[in-house]
Amino acid sequence: MLTLIKKRKYRSYLRKSVGEYIFDTLNYIFMLIILIVCVYPFWNVIMQSLTQPRDANKPSLYLWVTDPSLASYRRMLRDADFLRSFLVTFARIAAAWSIGIVMTTFLAYALSRRTLPFRKTITGIVVFTMFFNGGMIPTYILMRDLKLLNNFWVLVLPGLVSTYNMIIMRNYFMSLPVELEESAYIDGANDFTIMSRIYVPLSKPILATVSLWIIVAHWNSWFDNLIYTPMRRDLTGLQLYLNQVLVAGTINVGANPWEYDPMNPNLPVEATLKATIIVISTVPILVFYPFLQKYFVKGIIIGSLKG
Amino acid sequence: MAEKQNEMPTAQAEVLPLVLGKKQSRFKRTLKECKRHSLLLVMAGFVLVWYFIFLYGPMYGLLMAFKDFSFRKGVFGSNWKMDKKGNLDLFANFTRMFKDHAFLRAFRNTFVISGLKLLIGFPVPIVFALLLNEIRNRRYKKLVQTVSYLPYFISWIVLSGIMRQILNLEYGLYGYLVRYLGFPDINFLTYRPTFRGLLVISSIWRNFGWSSIIYLAALGGIDGQLYEAAEIDGAGRWKKAIHITLPGLAPVIVIQLILQVGTIVGDDFNQIFNLYGVPVYEVADVIGTYTYRQSFQDSTDFSYSTAVGLMQNTLSFVLIIITNWITSKFSEYGIW
Numbered sequence: 001m002l003t004l005i006k007k008r009k010y011r012s013y014l015r016k017s018v019g020e021y022i023f024d025t026l027n028y029i030f031m032l033i034i035l036i037v038c039v040y041p042f043w044n045v046i047m048q049s050l051t052q053p054r055d056a057n058k059p060s061l062y063l064w065v066t067d068p069s070l071a072s073y074r075r076m077l078r079d080a081d082f083l084r085s086f087l088v089t090f091a092r093i094a095a096a097w098s099i100g101i102v103m104t105t106f107l108a109y110a111l112s113r114r115t116l117p118f119r120k121t122i123t124g125i126v127v128f129t130m131f132f133n134g135g136m137i138p139t140y141i142l143m144r145d146l147k148l149l150n151n152f153w154v155l156v157l158p159g160l161v162s163t164y165n166m167i168i169m170r171n172y173f174m175s176l177p178v179e180l181e182e183s184a185y186i187d188g189a190n191d192f193t194i195m196s197r198i199y200v201p202l203s204k205p206i207l208a209t210v211s212l213w214i215i216v217a218h219w220n221s222w223f224d225n226l227i228y229t230p231m232r233r234d235l236t237g238l239q240l241y242l243n244q245v246l247v248a249g250t251i252n253v254g255a256n257p258w259e260y261d262p263m264n265p266n267l268p269v270e271a272t273l274k275a276t277i278i279v280i281s282t283v284p285i286l287v288f289y290p291f292l293q294k295y296f297v298k299g300i301i302i303g304s305l306k307g
Numbered sequence: 308m309a310e311k312q313n314e315m316p317t318a319q320a321e322v323l324p325l326v327l328g329k330k331q332s333r334f335k336r337t338l339k340e341c342k343r344h345s346l347l348l349v350m351a352g353f354v355l356v357w358y359f360i361f362l363y364g365p366m367y368g369l370l371m372a373f374k375d376f377s378f379r380k381g382v383f384g385s386n387w388k389m390d391k392k393g394n395l396d397l398f399a400n401f402t403r404m405f406k407d408h409a410f411l412r413a414f415r416n417t418f419v420i421s422g423l424k425l426l427i428g429f430p431v432p433i434v435f436a437l438l439l440n441e442i443r444n445r446r447y448k449k450l451v452q453t454v455s456y457l458p459y460f461i462s463w464i465v466l467s468g469i470m471r472q473i474l475n476l477e478y479g480l481y482g483y484l485v486r487y488l489g490f491p492d493i494n495f496l497t498y499r500p501t502f503r504g505l506l507v508i509s510s511i512w513r514n515f516g517w518s519s520i521i522y523l524a525a526l527g528g529i530d531g532q533l534y535e536a537a538e539i540d541g542a543g544r545w546k547k548a549i550h551i552t553l554p555g556l557a558p559v560i561v562i563q564l565i566l567q568v569g570t571i572v573g574d575d576f577n578q579i580f581n582l583y584g585v586p587v588y589e590v591a592d593v594i595g596t597y598t599y600r601q602s603f604q605d606s607t608d609f610s611y612s613t614a615v616g617l618m619q620n621t622l623s624f625v626l627i628i629i630t631n632w633i634t635s636k637f638s639e640y641g642i643w
Contacts, residue, residue, distance in 0.1 A: 020544060022547035027438055031451045034435070038454045038516070041469050044480055048472060059475075059482030103354045110351035117340045122351055129362040132624045135616030137602055137609050138368025141382060142361075158361045161354060191346040223577070227603060239464050246468035247581050271478040278468045293453055296460075300517075301524050307402055 003270040043284070049275035053260050056271040072268035083279065084234065085241035092237060093154045093218045100160045100214050101207070108166045108193045112173035116294070130163045143228055145194060152235060154228040159217065165210045168299050172206040173199055209299035212292055238281055246274055253277070369625070370558040372614035388610070399616035410615065412589065413597035420506055420593060421571045428511045429567065433560060435515055436522035437552065441544065455516025459552040465514060467581035471496065495587040506591065511579060521559060562634050569630030572623040594619050
């Protein structure tokens, strides 16, 4: 009996007032608006890319396409420049990731050991670069002096290690128990073995996070491509290609002029072609993103706390 | 008893070198540690070589700011900056900067645009996190959260492309609103009065979800017992938000604010470069885009561009050091 009264009394605290109902409803609607605001621009472009060439030059809300056309997809998936730009981007990601992740792990592990001699000095040297750098022109001059201009490796070498990633990884290594190292050391293992056999296998989540950051950075990178490889059209990566088609307008993918041709009703036009390019180049991110996003979040939460 | 006596010397033998080790010279100790960790040092050293080449290497190029750089002579061979009479005038590029109308415009725009983004954009993720925290349905919460991060991973080039498609008056979504719903017939990408607004809104749109992560993490860290105690004392949701949630969030808010003030000299080059055009230079040309045009588009005055870049870097360096120093005083957040 007593418990029943208690229960009822407690429930009264939890009962929602009218004001709370209104607030909750509005809040759910507000979040729905946020969802639409975040998704709709992408949806809009996807629908636009599927529009029939004859309808493409009429403005529309692009909520739905009743008779989709794949004409511009057929056109773009055969475009040599577009496909090559994907290859260049994949190549730079492969090179930068495979070398970069090893280098980041080496430095992060070394700096995570409190017994490392000169630890503070090395950390200082590394962290300083986060706050001060030579800037655009001196870096360009260095690439020129190293004879790296117009060379594939200029897209890879300057960005191999990100200090921010390195620090996230170092913090993670520091959060693992130091006894692992000590006992392995007593058993006669050397630092490299301890790192590669004990610490790295325990750090898979952070390795995934950092790998993803490296991949996203190189996937989105374009400015180096613009200023360091001006004479090599064959080294144009995806983002620079997108810049040239969508922003600068220096590459024209459509028939000239880019208008609907009634004699050729299946010839894609500017609006759908540009939308198609955006969709094809964003799909890889949209497909993998939901599965991988937790790793990104993990990184920012670890990285914001110092070890 | 006999056993114990036997133990004593061995224990001493183990302790003694440790005690003596402290008395060893610092140099000898360091040498010993270097020997023990030689592999680690090799690993770190290998990466440090990269740091010296690619991140410290460019710094000799900063000399260009004080020189009359010529490609033929290189950085070291170029002559020092002279005035017209042939006297040494090392800071000529810097004095020129502050007489240059286009530079002053870029300088002003950088502060105004970053300032607006900070002023308007800073509260957005906080409010978003607070409201999202009130959503009880876990799945819905997770969905909104995940989707709100998405734009952060799309490059500004693609986002600029999407914005151009939407704002296009001929075939875009905005063209539809103009034609059928009587919206003003404006091309926002070249329209001066609203261009900064476009920059601010698109920047908030891209970043608010991502910036909210840190606040959501802090919200998750608030002790649930506080809420239970408040409930028993008769506090409603509004009271709980004011008296528990906000104070719990306050340190993170302060730190984020200070850190963001530190980046106010920086400009979002990728965003502005991919959205702006000649008609809106007056309100949108920032130091980064100005430097780029000075060196690769309108002219190739590398000495002058280096001077501009050096000025910007030094300013932001000083600001970041100050703000980081303040945050590390107050909390465990911060970079070192």
